[in-house]
Amino acid sequence: xxxxxxxxxxxxIWHYVYIFICTCxxxxxxxxxxxxxxxxxxxxxxxxxSEGMKNLDPDAxxxxxxxxxxxxxxxxxxxxxKNSFIxxxxxxxxxxxxxxxxxxxxxxxxxxxxxxxxxxxxxPMIVPLIISGVAIFFFMxxxxxxxxxxxxxLAHIILGTPFVVITxxxxxxxxxxxxxxxxxxxxxxxxxxxxxxxLPLILPGVISGGxxxxxxxxDEVVVVLFLAGLENTTIPIQMWTGLREQLSPTILAVATCxxxxxxxxxxxxxxxxxxxxxxxxxNR
Amino acid sequence: MSSETGKILTxxxxxxxxxxxxxxxxxxxxxxxxxxxxxxxxxxxxxFPIGDMLMRSVDDxxxxxxxxxxxxxxxxxxxxxxxxxxxxxAFYLDFQKLVxxxxxxxxxxxxxxxxxxxxxxxxKLRRKAKNFEEGNYxxxxxxxxxxWADVEYWRAIKRRAPAFTSAKYLKGMDMYKNEEGxxxxxxxxxxxxxxxxxxxxxxxxxxxxxxxxxxxxxxxxLATLPMKYSNLLMICVLLPFWTSLLVRTASWMxxxxxxxxxxxFFVMIGLVADDNRPExxxxxxxxxxxxxxxxxxxxxxxxxxxxKTISPSLMRAGKSLGGTPFVTFWKVYFPLTIPGIGAGxxxxxxxxxxxxxxxxxxxxxxxxxxxxxxxxxxxxxLDWSFASAMxxxxxxxxxxxxxxYNKLVGIDNIKLG
Numbered sequence: 251x252x253x254x255x256x257x258x259x260x261x262x263i264w265h266y267v268y269i270f271i272c273t274c275x276x277x278x279x280x281x282x283x284x285x286x287x288x289x290x291x292x293x294x295x296x297x298x299x300s301e302g303m304k305n306l307d308p309d310a311x312x313x314x315x316x317x318x319x320x321x322x323x324x325x326x327x328x329x330x331x332k333n334s335f336i337x338x339x340x341x342x343x344x345x346x347x348x349x350x351x352x353x354x355x356x357x358x359x360x361x362x363x364x365x366x367x368x369x370x371x372x373x374p375m376i377v378p379l380i381i382s383g384v385a386i387f388f389f390m391x392x393x394x395x396x397x398x399x400x401x402x403x404l405a406h407i408i409l410g411t412p413f414v415v416i417t418x419x420x421x422x423x424x425x426x427x428x429x430x431x432x433x434x435x436x437x438x439x440x441x442x443x444x445x446x447x448x449l450p451l452i453l454p455g456v457i458s459g460g461x462x463x464x465x466x467x468x469d470e471v472v473v474v475l476f477l478a479g480l481e482n483t484t485i486p487i488q489m490w491t492g493l494r495e496q497l498s499p500t501i502l503a504v505a506t507c508x509x510x511x512x513x514x515x516x517x518x519x520x521x522x523x524x525x526x527x528x529x530x531x532x533n534r
Numbered sequence: 535m536s537s538e539t540g541k542i543l544t545x546x547x548x549x550x551x552x553x554x555x556x557x558x559x560x561x562x563x564x565x566x567x568x569x570x571x572x573x574x575x576x577x578x579x580x581x582f583p584i585g586d587m588l589m590r591s592v593d594d595x596x597x598x599x600x601x602x603x604x605x606x607x608x609x610x611x612x613x614x615x616x617x618x619x620x621x622x623x624a625f626y627l628d629f630q631k632l633v634x635x636x637x638x639x640x641x642x643x644x645x646x647x648x649x650x651x652x653x654x655x656x657x658k659l660r661r662k663a664k665n666f667e668e669g670n671y672x673x674x675x676x677x678x679x680x681x682w683a684d685v686e687y688w689r690a691i692k693r694r695a696p697a698f699t700s701a702k703y704l705k706g707m708d709m710y711k712n713e714e715g716x717x718x719x720x721x722x723x724x725x726x727x728x729x730x731x732x733x734x735x736x737x738x739x740x741x742x743x744x745x746x747x748x749x750x751x752x753x754x755x756l757a758t759l760p761m762k763y764s765n766l767l768m769i770c771v772l773l774p775f776w777t778s779l780l781v782r783t784a785s786w787m788x789x790x791x792x793x794x795x796x797x798x799f800f801v802m803i804g805l806v807a808d809d810n811r812p813e814x815x816x817x818x819x820x821x822x823x824x825x826x827x828x829x830x831x832x833x834x835x836x837x838x839x840x841x842k843t844i845s846p847s848l849m850r851a852g853k854s855l856g857g858t859p860f861v862t863f864w865k866v867y868f869p870l871t872i873p874g875i876g877a878g879x880x881x882x883x884x885x886x887x888x889x890x891x892x893x894x895x896x897x898x899x900x901x902x903x904x905x906x907x908x909x910x911x912x913x914x915x916l917d918w919s920f921a922s923a924m925x926x927x928x929x930x931x932x933x934x935x936x937x938x939y940n941k942l943v944g945i946d947n948i949k950l951g
Contacts, residue, residue: 261859272755275748279830280770282785283777285795289788298793348572355568360561367569369940374580376936378888380905381925384912385583388590408580411572469778472890476912489780493895497787505781512776516769519776 283509290315290502297497315503326483327504334484337399338467341406345463348407349414350456354448356415357422368415375412379472382409387476397479405473410463417462421455421526454526461519465512584929591923594699597644600637601628605695617688622671625691626663633660649690655679702923707731727907727924734903737821737893738886742833744826745882746875749833753874756834757841771838775831783892786824790815790896816898824892829885833878840874880939884932904928 253265293312294300302310319327355361374382386405395401433443471486478487492501542550603624611617632638638660645652662678676683704710708725712718756764789795797811806812814820852862890905911921
């Protein structure tokens with residue numbers, strides 16, 4: 251953003267002020283995440299930088315908390331991680347299945363009451379989580395599914411589908427329906443057409459919706475707090491308990507792992523988005 | 535039009551109009567069948583349970599079912615003078631049955647909600663009722679305690695006759711129905727819920743404002759920079775967006791604690807004394823700072839997607855027509871970004887008003903919101919009907935905002951990432 255030579259001085263000053271403000275905001279956004287990295291390698295039990303760390307003394311750093319995270323006897327992180335992944339994977343599969351099929355129906359121009367149905371389908375995203383939590387808890391308690399994996403998976407399907415519906419509907423909005431008609435005119439049955447023609451074209455949207463659903467489930471704590479028993483503990487529940495009771499550096503080791511995971515998901519999502527835009531012929 | 539040309543027939547001899555309608559109906563059913571599984575699933579597991587919350591929040595059948603005979607006999611009583619003998623007899627019979635089933639404790643708790651002082655006189659009645667003789671229950675009950683001879687207490691029982699109540703909603707607004715049935719506010723120093731509602735609105739409003747002020751410049755920068763730089767900077771927005779909420783809250787807890795990084799920095803530059811470190815967490819400050827950072831991406835993304843569509847030639851045209859950069863910005867650029875501002879602000883406001891996790895962790899007592907109160911009643915006091923009522927009041931507010939959002943931007947225009 252180079253300024254032209256003829257810029258007047260006060261606009262020049264304003265421009266630098268503007269760049270400075272932007273830098274501050276970017277710093278505010280991203281810096282808190284980077285505090286966690288060095289502190290998770292702290293050799294001591296404090297959550298602030300020790301003198302040794304400030305002087306970059308190698309003895310002040312250790313992998314102690316990572317070892318504690320993996321081998322610690324009292325730590326339920328292993329069980330929590332296992333539960334989190336199982337629940338998130340099943341919730342993602344369910345959300346993607348239900349959400350994609352619904353999005354196919356919603357983007358048909360024959361769909362009756364489109365606005366009302368769309369509003370209903372994405373309502374779990376708009377309704378505050380605490381209210382969703384209460385409502386879903388009442389249902390699961392009645393259905394006898396409280397404190398079961400099934401109950402939590404179903405709850406996360408509810409919360410995850412809106413993301414799939416939105417991303418797949420968006421992908422389908424640029425979809426050329428003449429290709430499916432061409433397939434049917436060549437004698438393909440609807441299921442075959444969907445598997446061979448439609449699905450490969452909308453796949454980036456489906457996967458990025460799935461990523462949203464996965465992250466929603468993997469990160470969800472409010473509803474799980476109502477539903478989970480001791481057996482169903484998840485990573486977010488453990489973090490919540492840890493942050494409430496005592497902030498131990500082990501949590502920071504877990505948090506570092508989660509940041510790495512979210513970076514991977516971010517990169518995947520971005521690559522998919524670009525691929526999807528290329529496929530749909532949107533050039534910017 | 536003559537009838538021969540008006541009715542074009544298909545090859546089967548059916549009029550085209552009929553055939554077309556049939557095909558359209560078939561398509562409609564097909565589209566609906568695709569949506570049906572998800573719709574049905576959500577209706578059963580989500581929408582109906584919200585309806586169930588509504589039922590719970592107004593449900594008051596408990597007392598109605600505990601004193602069926604009493605309420606039946608009270609129907610004829612106008613409530614001006616002491617009730618007739620038959621009411622006393624019915625009450626005695628109902629009460630004896632409850633004592634047998636060991637449910638009289640529940641009754642006394644419930645009646646004590648309506649009027650203070652029921653607990654002790656019911657206990658006394660239980661003791662004395664064992665030795666009651668048949669007939670003339672009115673005098674026997676009135677002799678147990680002088681409050682049983684007070685018509686106010688009988689009116690209080692009668693007030694619990696309806697199976698539905700608005701009491702939980704009134705309690706959520708710090709109001710109640712007094713003896714005359716008027717709706718009045720509780721004493722000023724006991725209005726805890728109003729304070730919470732106002733604080734929730736205040737925090738949601740200021741967080742939205744702060745997010746807007748911070749997001750506007752960076753969204754503008756991202757939209758105007760060349761692609762290769764803006765993609766890099768976009769990561770700064772998207773990484774927090776994809777990172778776990780609890781991780782981000784944890785990082786703020788580390789930064790804001792008294793021995794934390796921010797305080798260390800303040801001491802280092804000499805802003806505060808080492809022994810006088812300000813408390814930045816477990817109060818409103820913590821809630822503001824953490825919520826603003828966490829919700830900032832939700833403001834940046836809609837603003838960015840709108841700004842991206844504004845052609846830079848518009849600004850150049852404005853300048854070439856003699857506008858100074860500030861005037862061109864204010865008269866040309868800013869009005870074009872209003873849809874993005876509307877979308878971002880409403881999204882952040884809706885999210886902020888229902889926030890639970892972050893305020894619970896960094897908010898302390900003065901930084902918690904209405905959601906925390908709902909969770910408290912769900913998990914600690916187990917007053918689920920009150921939690922439901924508060925939840926539905928919050929939901930009504932959110933739906934109103936959602937409706938405005940839908941009118942202004944359209945829900946189909948929500949953009950993710």
